Amino acid sequence: MKFSSSYEPNQFEPDIYAAWESAGVFSPSVPTVPVDADANGYDDRLKNTSVYSIVMPPPNANGNLHIGHGLTVALEDSLTRYYRLRGRSTWYIPGADHAGFETWVVYERALEAQGHTRFEYDRNELYARVWDFVAQQRGNMEVQLRALGASCSWNDLTFTLDENVVDRVYTTFEKMWNDGMIYRGEKLVNYCPKHQTAFADIEVEHKDEPGTLWDIAYDALVVSTTRPETLFGDVAVAVNPNDERYKDLIGKTVHLPLTDREIPVIADEHADPEYGTGVVKITPAHDFDDFEVGERHHLERIQVISEDGHMINVPDKYYGLTTTECRKQVLKDLEKEGLLKGEKKLTHSVAHCYKCGTIIEPMLKEQWFVDVKTLARTAIEHLNNNEIKFYPESKKKVLINYLENLKDWNISRQIPWGIAIPMFKKINEEATDEPDWIFDRRTNLKEIEKSGVKYIRDEDTFDTWFSSSHWPIVCTNWSEENPTPYYPLNVMETGVDLIFAWVARMIMMGLYVTGEVPFKEVYLHGMVLDAHGKKMSKSKGNVINPMDLVVKYGSDAFRLGIIRGRSAGMSQAFSENSVIAGRNLCNKLWNISRLIQSLVDETPEDTLSRSIFSDGENTEQASPVTTGASLRSEKDVSLASYSTLNMGEDWICREINSCLEQVEADIETYRFAEAADTLYSTIWDKYADWFLESQKLYKNIPLLKKTLETLLIALHPFAPFVTEAIWQNLSWTQGFIITQIWPDKLEFDPISAENFENIRIIVSEVRTTLQALPGANNAKKYDLMYDRDSLVEDNLDLIQSLTKVPHLRALEGSPKGLRLTLANRELYLDVPEKVVKEYKDALTEKILSVGRELDALNLRLQNPNYVERAPEHLVKETRGQIAEKEQLISRLKNQLTLI
RNA sequence: GGGGAUUUAGCUCAGUUGGCUAGAGCGUACGAUUCACAUUCGUAAGGUCACAGGUUCGAGCCCUGUAAUCCCCACCA
Numbered sequence: 001m002k003f004s005s006s007y008e009p010n011q012f013e014p015d016i017y018a019a020w021e022s023a024g025v026f027s028p029s030v031p032t033v034p035v036d037a038d039a040n041g042y043d044d045r046l047k048n049t050s051v052y053s054i055v056m057p058p059p060n061a062n063g064n065l066h067i068g069h070g071l072t073v074a075l076e077d078s079l080t081r082y083y084r085l086r087g088r089s090t091w092y093i094p095g096a097d098h099a100g101f102e103t104w105v106v107y108e109r110a111l112e113a114q115g116h117t118r119f120e121y122d123r124n125e126l127y128a129r130v131w132d133f134v135a136q137q138r139g140n141m142e143v144q145l146r147a148l149g150a151s152c153s154w155n156d157l158t159f160t161l162d163e164n165v166v167d168r169v170y171t172t173f174e175k176m177w178n179d180g181m182i183y184r185g186e187k188l189v190n191y192c193p194k195h196q197t198a199f200a201d202i203e204v205e206h207k208d209e210p211g212t213l214w215d216i217a218y219d220a221l222v223v224s225t226t227r228p229e230t231l232f233g234d235v236a237v238a239v240n241p242n243d244e245r246y247k248d249l250i251g252k253t254v255h256l257p258l259t260d261r262e263i264p265v266i267a268d269e270h271a272d273p274e275y276g277t278g279v280v281k282i283t284p285a286h287d288f289d290d291f292e293v294g295e296r297h298h299l300e301r302i303q304v305i306s307e308d309g310h311m312i313n314v315p316d317k318y319y320g321l322t323t324t325e326c327r328k329q330v331l332k333d334l335e336k337e338g339l340l341k342g343e344k345k346l347t348h349s350v351a352h353c354y355k356c357g358t359i360i361e362p363m364l365k366e367q368w369f370v371d372v373k374t375l376a377r378t379a380i381e382h383l384n385n386n387e388i389k390f391y392p393e394s395k396k397k398v399l400i401n402y403l404e405n406l407k408d409w410n411i412s413r414q415i416p417w418g419i420a421i422p423m424f425k426k427i428n429e430e431a432t433d434e435p436d437w438i439f440d441r442r443t444n445l446k447e448i449e450k451s452g453v454k455y456i457r458d459e460d461t462f463d464t465w466f467s468s469s470h471w472p473i474v475c476t477n478w479s480e481e482n483p484t485p486y487y488p489l490n491v492m493e494t495g496v497d498l499i500f501a502w503v504a505r506m507i508m509m510g511l512y513v514t515g516e517v518p519f520k521e522v523y524l525h526g527m528v529l530d531a532h533g534k535k536m537s538k539s540k541g542n543v544i545n546p547m548d549l550v551v552k553y554g555s556d557a558f559r560l561g562i563i564r565g566r567s568a569g570m571s572q573a574f575s576e577n578s579v580i581a582g583r584n585l586c587n588k589l590w591n592i593s594r595l596i597q598s599l600v601d602e603t604p605e606d607t608l609s610r611s612i613f614s615d616g617e618n619t620e621q622a623s624p625v626t627t628g629a630s631l632r633s634e635k636d637v638s639l640a641s642y643s644t645l646n647m648g649e650d651w652i653c654r655e656i657n658s659c660l661e662q663v664e665a666d667i668e669t670y671r672f673a674e675a676a677d678t679l680y681s682t683i684w685d686k687y688a689d690w691f692l693e694s695q696k697l698y699k700n701i702p703l704l705k706k707t708l709e710t711l712l713i714a715l716h717p718f719a720p721f722v723t724e725a726i727w728q729n730l731s732w733t734q735g736f737i738i739t740q741i742w743p744d745k746l747e748f749d750p751i752s753a754e755n756f757e758n759i760r761i762i763v764s765e766v767r768t769t770l771q772a773l774p775g776a777n778n779a780k781k782y783d784l785m786y787d788r789d790s791l792v793e794d795n796l797d798l799i800q801s802l803t804k805v806p807h808l809r810a811l812e813g814s815p816k817g818l819r820l821t822l823a824n825r826e827l828y829l830d831v832p833e834k835v836v837k838e839y840k841d842a843l844t845e846k847i848l849s850v851g852r853e854l855d856a857l858n859l860r861l862q863n864p865n866y867v868e869r870a871p872e873h874l875v876k877e878t879r880g881q882i883a884e885k886e887q888l889i890s891r892l893k894n895q896l897t898l899i
Numbered sequence: 900g901g902g903g904a905u906u907u908a909g910c911u912c913a914g915u916u917g918g919c920u921a922g923a924g925c926g927u928a929c930g931a932u933u934c935a936c937a938u939u940c941g942u943a944a945g946g947u948c949a950c951a952g953g954u955u956c957g958a959g960c961c962c963u964g965u966a967a968u969c970c971c972c973a974c975c976a
Binding site: 006007202206208211213223224225226227238270271272275276277280282287289290346347349392394395397398401405496497499500526527531532533564566570571572574575577578580581583585586587588590591592593594596597598599665669671677680688689692767768771772777778779780804849852853856857860863864865866867868869870877881 | 901
């Protein structure tokens with residue numbers, strides 16, 4: 001493979017992914033089912049390898065990835081690749097979601113487009129049809145996951161309708177049924193009349209909307225309501241027990257308008273004396289609060305709105321009207337009878353279907369419910385026991401708070417596309433000894449017979465979250481007989497918006513099924529907002545498609561871009577600029593590698609070996625006096641395949657080591673942005689700008705190779721493709737980078753490294769001073785002069801090449817020109833007096849500003865408390881600084897007098 | 900009503916146990932450039948760390964309060 005001269009990710013990314021995949025490098029090295037060959041109760045292969053497991057939140061099987069998936073994959077895959085490099089047996093388990101409701105909505109729309117409705121088919125037929133529909137659409141998201149570089153174990157992909165998932169869900173359901181945690185209840189549920197299905201509370205969107213509050217006379221009492229059409233379902237009116245105005249009426253009855261019914265006046269705390277007239281009509285079948293009032297007072301529930309949104313159980317006049325039509329008619333009739341006492345505009349929040357926006361109708365329905373008391377309490381105990389570490393930490397409190405107030409969980413959905421609820425209802429009523437409902441796994445059958453009694457299957461399917469809550473269990477193939485070392489997961493990474501719907505339920509279910517928390521850590525990423533911090537939405541037209549960016553800038557650039565500036569739990573803006581910055585880094589690395597490869601190519605083998613085992617031809621540049629070269633013994637040379645010969649080499653080793661330390665600490669605490677940032681500045685600002693510039697003189701080939709390899713491996717988790725592409729292009733590397741071992745720290749001489757740091761300071765000051773001088777093109781005009789300075793004297797070529805000054809020479813005679821001030825060295829720029837004079841203002845300003853700093857330092861030291869109480873090293877440091885500043889000022893002043 | 904956050908450069912964000920002159924990227928200005936890279940190199944400007952108190956030798960960081968913004972949950976007859 002030949003390095004192409006420009007970085008073009010599209011030309012190698014697909015090939016590299018295919019090569020990884022066919023080499024099987026994504027599979028965990030330790031099989032996922034434990035093997036106890038010698039029957040000692042332990043899988044011996046686990047002795048030397050620790051495992052790392054992580055599951056992917058399953059994207060919609062027949063959908064496309066959106067920007068949030070892009071972030072999720074970038075984060076999860078970086079973790080996966082990092083721990084793989086660290087030698088763990090790493091299992092990143094991909095998934096695909098049947099996306100019950102989402103897919104159903106799409107399918108139903110397609111069905112309607114063909115002029116059909118769901119009601120023409122029975123449940124089995126619909127299920128089969130959607131299955132085919134999904135099968136046809138499937139595959140896009142898997143292609144896209146590959147494009148993002150997800151190093152997941154494809155053989156282990158779990159689909160949410162896979163047999164083992166259904167099995168596990170049924171097993172749990174059966175256990176809950178036997179434990180008495182499942183009950184069938186007639187309760188008010190959130191019901192979408194359009195989709196004709198119930199929703200869990202979390203699936204409902206509340207929006208503030210303008211509405212009207214009408215006052216209606218029920219005899220002597222005036223009630224306030226926003227929904228007059230439901231009055232036919234009223235079974236009582238309530239007043240607050242402490243409300244003096246109505247005390248006498250409690251227990252009496254009032255006439256329900258437009259009907260011939262009398263309804264009781266009851267006392268209930270629900271009635272707020274401050275609100276409206278303080279009198280509330282009670283409609284248990286169509287209002288959540290009223291339902292509870294009804295429970296407390298054992299009131300009848302009269303359903304007056306049908307599941308398709310029409311009036312039922314009402315006087316003939318109103319029968320069959322839609323709710324909207326009925327409201328109009330009711331208001332008209334009330335007005336006519338003089339019972340409408342007033343109306344007032346208000347804003348109230350209205351529940352909407354999160355998919356179609358239809359107003360959610362609270363509907364009385366028989367559904368399956370999970371009693372969550374024990375589940376929630378157990379989860380809270382384990383959370384309080386710190387068994388799961390949260391990133392960000394604050395979300396744990398939020399979760400506990402949620403669990404403390406959790407209501408029973410409605411798990412029935414009236415949608416064919418999902419896992420059938422394995423419950424069957426008795427048909428023959430006369431078989432009174434048999435239970436009304438029985439559990440049975442044969443949900444492929446509509447009707448079953450047991451002990452001579454016929455049962456018919458419940459048509460409903462499970463809430464997606466009921467099965468999803470088993471995700472860590474089913475993905476790792478955990479079972480009672482075969483506990484796997486990969487369960488609990490090391491981490492659960494997902495969006496902060498799923499903390500209740502998914503994370504909470506996985507914890508409850510994990511504990512219920514396995515007795516263990518399902519994961520040891522949770523990392524919740526925030527939402528990806530647009531460049532202006534606004535939510536992305538189709539209607540705003542600000543949606544960013546991750547694949548567009550991958551095509552435009554490459555997968556690595558996208559991954560580097562999307563994690564930039566992002567921290568746990570925070571919703572943060574995202575713009576193409578950060579992807580461009582990522583692409584630029586990849587390009588930089590590409591060119592760095594090309595440079596090093598070309599240096600390798602042009603260095604003959606025999607020179608190479610000489611430079612390892614002797615000082616070689618570069619002795620003249622290296623400083624025998626100041627670099628501490630003598631500390632580098634032959635031992636170093638023989639231990640490693642590289643050695644440091646020049647200061648810049650020790651310096652870069654020092655910088656790379658501290659970079660590695662930083663990156664390790666950051667990844668292990670999920671500080672992705674900081675880790676990538678550290679790599680960015682190490683590769684660019686340190687490796688390329690200083691080390692490689694200095695290597696243009698010295699060319700320590702073994703060290704160049706070693707340091708490049710180190711940086712490539714360290715960046716691999718974040719930019720997998722370009723690092724692998726370079727690895728494959730380099731002439732001396734072997735195998736895949738993805739399966740390399742995370743680099744050890746490099747050996748270096750700290751004194752020498754510090755000397756290079758001093759050279760950097762000198763070079764920087766020369767550059768700054770030259771830029772500040774009047775006139776253009778200063779860099780090439782003036783010589784740099786030094787006076788008895790061995791560090792400079794020993795590194796003339798290096799300094800000259802970095803500063804680009806024409807010549808470096810020893811000062812002859814008395815000082816002249818412009819003295820460099822910050823470096824604290826005898827260095828002068830050979831600048832004519834005229835130019836120096838023009839520089840005078842800058843110099844004066846400098847003296848003033850250093851003076852201000854000096855004053856501040858002196859003030860600190862004059863504070864006796866500081867000297868007494870601050871740590872000694874800080875006080876000492878301050879004294880040192882004062883001395884330094886004083887020297888600097890005197891040098892500056894001296895300079896000024898010379899002018 | 901309950902809970903959780905945020906406020907630092909023009910923009911997007913770092914700043915971990917309190918410690919020197921508060922950092923980065925982008926953007927801006929100025930300068931450079933055959934010799935790995937214009938997807939480049941060099942330099943600079945730009946901040947009362949939302950506000951007011953407090954603790955401390957020392958506060959962007961800790962405490963109290965205020966303001967603004969955001970998210971979630973519940974309620975709104």
